[in-house]
Structure formats: structure tokens, C-alpha cells
Amino acid sequence: MGNPKDAAPLGSSTLSVVDNRTGKKYSIPIVDNSVKAVDFKAIKADKVPGEREENETHKGLRVADQGFLNTAVLRSQITYIDGDAGVLRYRGYPIEQLALHSSHLETAYLLIYGSLPTKSQYEVWSNEIAQHSIVHADAEQFFRSFRYDAHPMAILTSAFAYLGSYYQEANPSLQGQNLYTKGDPASLAVMDKQIYRLIGKATTLAAMAYRVRQGREFVTPPTGMSYTGSFLYQMDYLGQENYKPNPVLEKALDVLFLLHADHEMNASASSVLQVGSSLVDPFSAVAAGCASLYGPLHGGANEAVIRMLISIGKPENVPAFIEAVKKREKVLSGFGHRVYKTSDPRSFLVRKTADEVFRIAGKDQLLETAMALHDAAMKDDYFVSRKLAPNVDFWFVFVMLHSHFSLMFIQERSNLSCDGFPERLLPGALRRTAGCWMVGTLAAGVQMMLQSGGVKIWRPRQIYVGSGRRDYVRIDDREAVEGPRMTPSAVEHSGISKRTRLAAYKGKL
Structure with a gap:
């Protein structure tokens, strides 16, 4: 962090901070126009009379950033956004060029592997995703177990977690916590296989969630169709001979998928990375991101x-x-x-x-x-x-x-x-869940697993402003505390619950 006694000279890539509580000066390095939050932990002071001990002043400053308005959680090479100028680039490519010339699957390759694929690379990539689009026959029973009016996003969130139960070789809890962090060919191969599975099966799961709501039979992913063409086919096919989705609608959906493939550290991406930092299996992490998409401030x-x-x-x-x-x-x-x-x-x-x-x-x-x-x-x-x-x-x-x-x-x-x-x-989150929103998230997940220094579990700090130390009071000696959120809300009961309350039975409270 530098010498706390002397501020750095003008023009150096540092931030000079003066703690007016102590009069000490600190020089904090600036790298890529950012400072490390942990550097502020060196700025310590003695507790002043009357100050709360919970402030932990002697342990150094904490950086408060409610809602992560200006906090960077990782170094990334994937997506650049300039919100003021209205700029969005994937791996340096303007989103406008990709939307005009590329496809969703080609852009997915770019996001995950860092460069646009050659023809042979793209053939391998698209073929693997197509081959991994089919789900186990047991999935039909799983989807049919939901109520007829279950929200599709609730079904999809459950379905991604359900996938994880099928692939024990993909679970670090069973195969060793360094399964995805070693970076050797075997580890990378396991990682790639899960990427094929997640992107390939995403449209299948989304279509199944849709069709279960319609009371229709499920459709096996077709061969020889594009990624979005297959998605539309699985949702709409009702037995017609030589059925093909409209090419204009197919292209339109592909553009929408491409545009939502990544958006830096949005709520779903950061949810996946937060959960993934515990080194859980990728299917459980993606389920967490899907739950985030369910929210009305995000995918909803x-x-x-x-x-x-x-x-x-x-x-x-x-x-x-x-x-x-x-x-x-x-x-x-x-x-x-x-x-x-x-x-x-x-x-x-x-x-x-x-x-x-x-x-x-x-x-x-x-x-x-x-x-x-x-x-x-x-x-x-x-x-x-x-x-x-x-x-x-x-x-x-x-x-x-x-x-x-x-x-x-x-x-x-x-x-x-x-x-x-x-x-x-x-909600429109379905189109993100259908194989597009997770692409950038998977790219960021790979980046995190292979980052220099290894994976550290994400553990944000808090600023405690609650009660100081209190001594336990026996229940007979307590006084009721009233006010908003000071007591549980009453629930109106009817039907079987009300009748059961009126009934007599052994052990009734």
C-alpha cells in the first residue's frame, strides 16, 4: 500500500488519502483505473470515546457500496460496456457488427473461447451442442410433476438443478474441488462438456417448460436445424409433415439471443459467479442465475x-x-x-x-x-x-x-x-434462459476458474448497525416489542387449516 506517512508525488499512479482522524497519509496504487478495496483496510484508527465497538475501527476501513454501484469483483477480458456512450462490445467486437454478420452460436464461441471460430472449429462446436441437446427420458416425468399452472421460470430453475443430479463426473464435491481449476487438458475437457450440455439442453428445457403449460407432448430436438430453429420447432411442432419455422422469425430470435448473450456483471451473471465461487457444480450455479432472471427487475x-x-x-x-x-x-x-x-x-x-x-x-x-x-x-x-x-x-x-x-x-x-x-x-426471461443469457456467464465462470491465484469464495462484508451487546432475558420477564417488522404478521386461515384448528386431537398446542 505504500508509506502511510508520505503522500505520493503528483502524477504518479496512486491515490493519496489523508485520514483526518489520525492525520496519517496513505498512498494507494491505481491499476487499470481502479483501487483495491482491501488496501483501505490499512487505514486504521483508535476507537474514540462513545463509538460503537461493532464499527471495528481498529481493523481498518470498509468500503460501503450498496447494490454494487461501483465495485469490480474480477478482472475480465469478455465484455466492455460504456453506459454513457451507449457502447457494448463482446471481446472487442461491436455488438452492431456481430448482430449484422454473426449468429448466436458463433458469438457464444467468441465469448467463451476468446476469438471467432474457423469453419472447422465452428462445425465441431455446433455439432457438440446439437448432440447434447437431448435430455434423459426421465426428464418427462420430472416436468409432468409440476402443477399445470406452474410458472415456467420456476420449472426452469428447478430443471437446471435437476440436470446436476445426472452428471456426477461434473461435480467438484464428488470429484475433487480442483476439478475445474487445474487447467490441464482433462480438466478443460470436463469443463467443455458441461458447456455443451448447458447450452445444448437449455432450449430443450425451455421448450418443455412451455409445452407442459400447454398440455402438449414433448418434442425431441430435431436434426439439421439452427439453434433457434430447433427451439421454435420444439415449441410449436404438432405433427405436421416437413415442419420448418419461419426463417424471418428464426433469424429474429437468433438476433435476440445474440444481444442477450452477455451483459457484464448483471444480476444473473454475478449470481452464478457468487454461487460458483464455492466450487459447486455448474448446473447448480446456473440454477441460481436462472432464479435471478425470474425477478421483475431483471429478466422479468x-x-x-x-x-x-x-x-x-x-x-x-x-x-x-x-x-x-x-x-x-x-x-x-x-x-x-x-x-x-x-x-x-x-x-x-x-x-x-x-x-x-x-x-x-x-x-x-x-x-x-x-x-x-x-x-x-x-x-x-x-x-x-x-x-x-x-x-x-x-x-x-x-x-x-x-x-x-x-x-x-x-x-x-x-x-x-x-x-x-x-x-x-x-416473462421474457425465458428467451434468456433458452441458451443465451448463460453464454457470457459460462465464459465468466471459465475465466474465474482459471484466473491467476485460484478461486476465492465471494464473501462480501457488511456494516453492522444493529444492537450492541445484550443479555438474555427469560421469556416470563420479557416485555412485548411492537412496531413494523417487530412481530410476525397474522395469517388468515380457512378450509382444512381452520377446521383442523377447531378440532381436538392428542398433542394439540
Whole structure:
């Protein structure tokens, strides 16, 4: 950390810090425009009179960063994002070039292995993924065990963990904790096989989750089709001879997969890496990321957009909705982004894809409502001044609604509302789970397993602000503490639970 007595000279790659509690000066190295949080542990002071001992002042400063707004957890060579400039690059390649010229599987190879594949490399890669797309016959029983109205994301989260029970050779708990960290050919081969399995089976599991909700038989992955073509086939095939998905829709879905293949340390990626740092098997780690995608602030954002559009109903209701948003009575979904402060570069690419889909699928009232909302928000200073531009989730829904992909995302047994669209929707996280969102996560996982210095389990710190030391009080001598979150909420019981409470039986409390 340097000499705590003297600050570094001007122009050096260091950060000079003066602790006004002690008067000491510290020089902290700056590497790649970053400082190590652990370097601040050297900045210590004596406890002042009246200070809480839980502050642990003598153990050094802690860096507070609620929500990881400015904390880097690893060094990566995979994805670069400049949120202010609206830049997204995979391994240095602009996302715009990849979306125009590449495919999802080719981009997946790039993310995981660091370079675009040659023709022979791509053939091996795509063939392996196709061969590993078939799931064990027992999976049918597993999927049928869920309730008919189970949310597909709950099914998928369970399904990824379920896969881990089949492959004992892929589990470090059974094969040794250095299974994925040795970096020798045997270890890398085991790692690659799990990558084939996860990417290959992801679309199969997603299609099965969809079809179990429709009450349909499952479809074996076809041969000779593209990754997204196979996905559409598995979802929609009902026995027609020589069935082939529409090529425009197939390409549109491939672009969507590519655009969502990685997004640096988003919630799902960091969830997978957090869990993976314990050296658990990759299937369990991916299940954790899938659970993160389920959330409405992440993968569920697409579902929120569709719900919003259904609630608006028709274009003439947009002005009233806009005013309600300004009064904080309604929530505007699909605008703004945690990272991108100007525009999301992916949104332009999805919009271009949407235009191509519109030409064959046409438009309807929900689309007209979405476009009216877009136009109104973009002309309103309230949203413009707050940099609330449409993000990739908003334009993604355009493609979903008008390529009839929306049928993938609907619960058909629910009550119908606007123009026949069901109230209950399958979130857009499904398209991420279908083999695309995990690609960048797998790349980051490989990078973490093979990083210099080995894998260290992620263990964030906290700032304790709770009670100081308290002595135990016997239950008869305690006084009730009332207030929000100070006592459990009461639950209303009915049916069998209420009747059981009224019944008499041995051992009743």
C-alpha cells in the first residue's frame, strides 16, 4: 500500500488519502483505473470515546457500496460496456457488427473461447451442442410433476438443478474441488462438456417448460436445424409433415439471443459467479442465475412491459397513462437502464429486427399502443430530461408481440383481458434462459476458474448497525416489542387449516 506517512508525488499512479482522524497519509496504487478495496483496510484508527465497538475501527476501513454501484469483483477480458456512450462490445467486437454478420452460436464461441471460430472449429462446436441437446427420458416425468399452472421460470430453475443430479463426473464435491481449476487438458475437457450440455439442453428445457403449460407432448430436438430453429420447432411442432419455422422469425430470435448473450456483471451473471465461487457444480450455479432472471427487475422486465401495455389498452389511453406516471401513480416499464444513461445500443438492433418481423406478421392494437407510448414519452421533457429512453426490453416486446413469439410467453388458461391477451404472462426471461443469457456467464465462470491465484469464495462484508451487546432475558420477564417488522404478521386461515384448528386431537398446542 505504500508509506502511510508520505503522500505520493503528483502524477504518479496512486491515490493519496489523508485520514483526518489520525492525520496519517496513505498512498494507494491505481491499476487499470481502479483501487483495491482491501488496501483501505490499512487505514486504521483508535476507537474514540462513545463509538460503537461493532464499527471495528481498529481493523481498518470498509468500503460501503450498496447494490454494487461501483465495485469490480474480477478482472475480465469478455465484455466492455460504456453506459454513457451507449457502447457494448463482446471481446472487442461491436455488438452492431456481430448482430449484422454473426449468429448466436458463433458469438457464444467468441465469448467463451476468446476469438471467432474457423469453419472447422465452428462445425465441431455446433455439432457438440446439437448432440447434447437431448435430455434423459426421465426428464418427462420430472416436468409432468409440476402443477399445470406452474410458472415456467420456476420449472426452469428447478430443471437446471435437476440436470446436476445426472452428471456426477461434473461435480467438484464428488470429484475433487480442483476439478475445474487445474487447467490441464482433462480438466478443460470436463469443463467443455458441461458447456455443451448447458447450452445444448437449455432450449430443450425451455421448450418443455412451455409445452407442459400447454398440455402438449414433448418434442425431441430435431436434426439439421439452427439453434433457434430447433427451439421454435420444439415449441410449436404438432405433427405436421416437413415442419420448418419461419426463417424471418428464426433469424429474429437468433438476433435476440445474440444481444442477450452477455451483459457484464448483471444480476444473473454475478449470481452464478457468487454461487460458483464455492466450487459447486455448474448446473447448480446456473440454477441460481436462472432464479435471478425470474425477478421483475431483471429478466422479468419484459413481462412488466407487456402487463403495462395491456393495462393501457389502446393508443388513446396513452396521454392519461403518461400523466399518471409523472404523478408516480403508475410505473413506466421498458424505459431507462441501470448502466446505459443515453441509449441502449441493443435497443436499436431489436427495433431493426422488429421492423423485419412487422413486414410478415403485421401489426395490432397492442403494437399501436406501444408505439404511441414510445412517441409520447420521447416528446415529453419529463422523460427526456431524465434520460428515460426505450431500452432493449421495450423493443424486445415489440418483436414478441408481432412475431407471435408472444404466444410463448402467455398462460393460456388464465382470464383474458385486452384483445384476448391473457393476464398471466411468461416473462421474457425465458428467451434468456433458452441458451443465451448463460453464454457470457459460462465464459465468466471459465475465466474465474482459471484466473491467476485460484478461486476465492465471494464473501462480501457488511456494516453492522444493529444492537450492541445484550443479555438474555427469560421469556416470563420479557416485555412485548411492537412496531413494523417487530412481530410476525397474522395469517388468515380457512378450509382444512381452520377446521383442523377447531378440532381436538392428542398433542394439540
